[in-house]
Amino acid sequence: MSNRSGKAYALTTLCPIRNGHEGNMSFDKITRHRIQLLEEDSGSPFARIPNTYFARLFILNDVFFEQGNDVHHDHLKSKYLVFTSNFHGDLKPYLKGMWDNANDTVRSIWEHAVAFDKVRNSDDFIAYIRKCQLTTSLFFNGSTDDELRFQLKSLYIKQAFSEFVLAHQNKSTSELRTAFNEFMQQMQSDNLNDVSWIPGQTRLSHLY
Amino acid sequence: MNRPLDLYDIQGNICKGYGRFGFPKARYFFLEFHDSGFAREFIGKLLPLITTAETWPAEGLAGKPRSTTNIAFTYEGLKALGLPQRSLDGFPQEFKMGMKPRAAILGDDGPSAPEHWDPVWQGDRVHAWVSVNGQAKEFVEQRFSEVESLINQSHGGVSIRPGHRGPDGNLLAWQDASAVYENGKPTPKEHFGYTDGIGNPYFEGCGNNPQRLAGRGKLTKEGKWAPLATGEFILGHVDEAKEYPLAPEPHLLARNGTYMVYRKLHENVQSFNDYIDNLARDFDGSRDMLMAKLSGRWPDNGAPLTLAANDAEKAELDARMGQLKAKADDGDACAAGQLQALQARWIDFTYEQDKDGARCPVGAHIRRANTRASLETTKEAFNSPSALDDRRRLLRRGLPYGGEHGAATDESEQGIIFMCLGASLERQFEFVQQQWMNYSNDFKLGNDRDALIGANNGQLTDKHIVQADPQGDKAPFFCTHLPRLVETRGGDYFFIPSITALDMMAQGIVDPT
């Protein structure tokens, strides 16, 4: 088992949440509540973390068994904050990017995780996450291992091209050539920073 | 193996499409119950009129009644009849909810949204569906009057719920339906001009002629057609998972009954004609061929595209049919046999030789509706080639409505009263409607929707692809800007009880304990 596949990295972390509460809300509930309030799509804090393909946060309350009551069951000693992310590149720079670009979110979501109060800077954060890391090789199927902006650009051009095809059916060869040249210019295929999907985007406004 | 079915205990519309048996006219009306006692008494009196699934001769009218009568209930209706709570609790969630709250699943948005449905569907007051089919309109009306007088004798316990939009925008107390007539004769046409009513599942014990099995059953590992398990269509019998379908208690309430979808589907005939005319100008083929590439069958005679994929092949097929018919009419037994074998191929086919859709497009209506083993993309991936289809088959029992009043527009009243039956509304009808008609992941066609009935909105990417032969030099053809051709105008989910269950309901002795 490996956390790497080519240039893609699959991170799985389980951070224990402190037992205790604030008012009538236990720490795990407070954490879940904060997760549920995070923005989605391009407003998501994950969209700000460079090279994130796919990330997910949830609370693991306990483990479930399907056998009857007469079997010995182990249970979790605490609740866990589970963070999984698939991204491009190495773990350290990724976590530094996370700390630098989504700092408020990280502090608020991890606030009640055991020993997180000792985390002061990106080095601490990297060390903390590595302690909680599991080796899993849980990769997200819908992605290659390319840099995110490269993948977003590919998706963009693929979708734009299918619309181009639909919009130019039955055009004469010369019309088609002109239109296609225009299309290719419009695409700016070497420009990975623009004329593309933005991270977290799930829908494209139509070109034609 | 299921035991032989007790056809006298099963309502007739489950085993027969009456249209095919010489009943081209129908009236559907909906009841509201105001008093459970009187409503039960009414059901008791209606019982002798209910048509069962007893076997009829396929040809001719001898040995058949002149009209038929069947009844089914919504969940609200079963409640109003006073069925015990424990029996009610056993019905599946989607049936309890009824059709309107399922709008998001069914694609009933925009012009199809429930707030635009005919007034009869507003509120939760439709308790029962009654259908009368007849060999002629007068027989429908006779039987309707008989039922109406039973309603009038119900001391106000039962009333007909009016509010069906009729031809001139007026509201009617019932929904009439009729085969489309040409030259005074009923045809199997619907109002877009397609030949309909060909494909339907064949299941064990259905009482239909075994000659109808090929192309209508399921495909075995050996590549043979076999009847589908009874439990796919009738409760209380083993289904394709070798289980009894989930059903309410007591056993006798559910056994030999089933569920029915009723949907009034308006056809925007003007939009359809305009769209096809317009697109046909760019299309390399006739208007009929373009129509066929949307549905999967040629409009004039229903020949499947697997049999004739383009105009040239169609002309050849028609000529061959013509020759064989002429010879057969002259008493040539050999030609008659060949003709029969050729006609069998109208239904006995798969998409095995057409994986790329160069003959029948992968997104054509009939290929979406009944995938005929084409979802097994790797040989022997499943227990049998049609394993992914066998639990999604639909028994269709509809008839066209409207269209009698001159040239059809989008505003005039015409369409199909779509009814389909099965042991699970969610697994069969809802799945097909949501995943196969309004989505295409299973077909690797992205977000494309069915060209005829999909919830399309006229956008560039509302498209249907006519695939080309990957070996050939022709480009695929894209039908873009698909408009909303079919709109939902109402409907609900119904339970069709057996004769035994109806009798128990009438007597008020349904007892789940």
Ligand code: HEM
């Ligand atoms: C106004 C609406 C509709 C029109 C005009 C229409 C038209 C047709 C036509 C022309 C055929 C080919 C004839 C045949 O094979 O019997 C067909 C077949 C079929 N349709 Fe529809 N249809 C409509 C609605 C629906 C809906 C809502 C469903 C299901 C969700 C559906 C499911 C089927 C099935 C299962 C078949 C048989 C396919 C086979 O066994 O090969 N149809 N329809």
